[in-house]
Amino acid sequence: MPSIETVEREAMEAVAAASSTQELRELEIRFLGKQGVLTGLLRAIGQLPPEEKPRFGQQVNAAKARVQAAIDERERELKRLENAARFERERIDPTMPGRRWRVGRRHVLQATADRIKAVLGGLGFEYLESPELELFRYNFEALNYPPDHPAMDEQDTFYIDDQHLLRTQCTAIQGRVFERRKPPLRVFTIGRTYRNENVDRTHGHTFHQVDCFMVDEGVSMAHLKGTLGQFARSMFGSDVRVRFRPDFFPFVEPGVDYAISCPFCGGSGCAVCKGSGWIELGGAGLVHPNILEAYGIDTDRYSGFAFGLGVERIPMMSHGIDDLRHFLENDLRFLEQFPS
Ligand SMILES: [Zn+2]
Known part of the structure; x- marks a missing residue:
């Protein structure tokens, strides 16, 4: 031992x-x-x-x-x-300049869409989504397009195959809703749409739309104008007025294009409204009875209105943006200019 x-x-x-x-x-x-x-x-x-x-x-x-x-x-x-x-x-050099803290923010289009959602939601409309890769049927047929309508042309539409395409309009949601639900209906959607366009300052292949519709007993152009007026006043200011002019779209009858009185000059004419006092926002009308009937909705009892508008139009107008391409280029120098 x-x-x-x-x-x-x-x-x-x-x-x-x-x-x-x-x-x-x-x-x-x-x-x-x-x-x-x-x-x-x-x-x-x-x-x-x-x-x-x-x-x-x-x-x-x-x-x-x-x-x-x-x-x-x-x-x-x-x-x-x-x-x-x-x-x-672990020694640090306290004399080194710090790294800049970059805070993420909502994209200007997202912020606009969120505002629209809040306004339409407040008016009692339910937000729903539908596919961007859409069936030909919902994008055109269900919306009362005649078989030879030029919008279906391959020149204007991105076809995936005979049945599938990138939706050219958010209105394609209507058939999907009419198929599954019965009136009363108050629905809107906001999303991407696609057109086979040559890209320039005012044309894009990808852009965003709002589509809003209501189907109930006794719905008229007065309901449409009242709703659009409320929407426009919430979005652009309490003294904005709405103007209808006759127009044609296959899915409405009667159809109108609608404009708002210019919120920047009050209607007296300025650079934004190009001196006219009015700014066109989109198309609207009463849902074509052919569409309602195709989905088994009784047109003696029910009628509906629908309106659409481009989302980009709103920040372009309010921020003086003159080139549509900025929205999708992800250039932070552009995007950081907007409040989130
Ligand atoms: Zn103006």
Whole structure:
């Protein structure tokens, strides 16, 4: 059996040579732990003559205390060194300029769409979505397009195959809703639409539309004008007026294009309204009875109105943006100009 002195010397040398606090922990267990080498010497006490027992016990405990003290001292030293090394590794240069914190924001079109959603939602319309990859049937047939209508031309529409296309108008949602639900209906959608256009300042292949419709008993042009007036006043200001002019769209009868009195000059004429006092926003009308009947809705009892408008038109008008292409180019110099 090794002597107390031998074990203590071995422990002291190991402690002095330890190069990390982790290593010290292991030495502490190895020499002083319950199964440790020094502690183990105490187990030999039974073989000693009775008169030597107390002295031996004292010697072992004194050796344990000295080793413990050495471990504690070495630990303080190593911690100092380890901290110094860590501080050196993590040193920062407070004179360096900081990195600019860039805050994300809603896209100007998203912000516009959110406003429209809030206004139409407040008027009691329910927001629904329908696919951008649409069936020919919903995009044209269901909307009362005659088979030879020029809008169906491949020149104007992105066809995927004979049945599928990228929707050219959000109005395509109507057939999908009429198919599943019965009146009374108040529904709107906002989403991307696609046209096979040559891109320039005022034409894009991808743009956004709102389509809104209501079907109930006795719905008339008066309801349409009242709703559009309320919508326009909420969006553009309390003194905005709405003007209807006859127009033709296959899915409405009668059809109108509608304009609002220019919110920038009050109707007296300015650069935004090009001196006319009016700004055209979109098309509207009463839902064509052919459409309602095709979905089994009794047109003696029910009628409906529908209107649509382009989302881009609104920020273009209110921020004086003259090029449609900016919206989809993701240039932060453009996008960061708008409040989120
Ligand atoms: Zn004006």
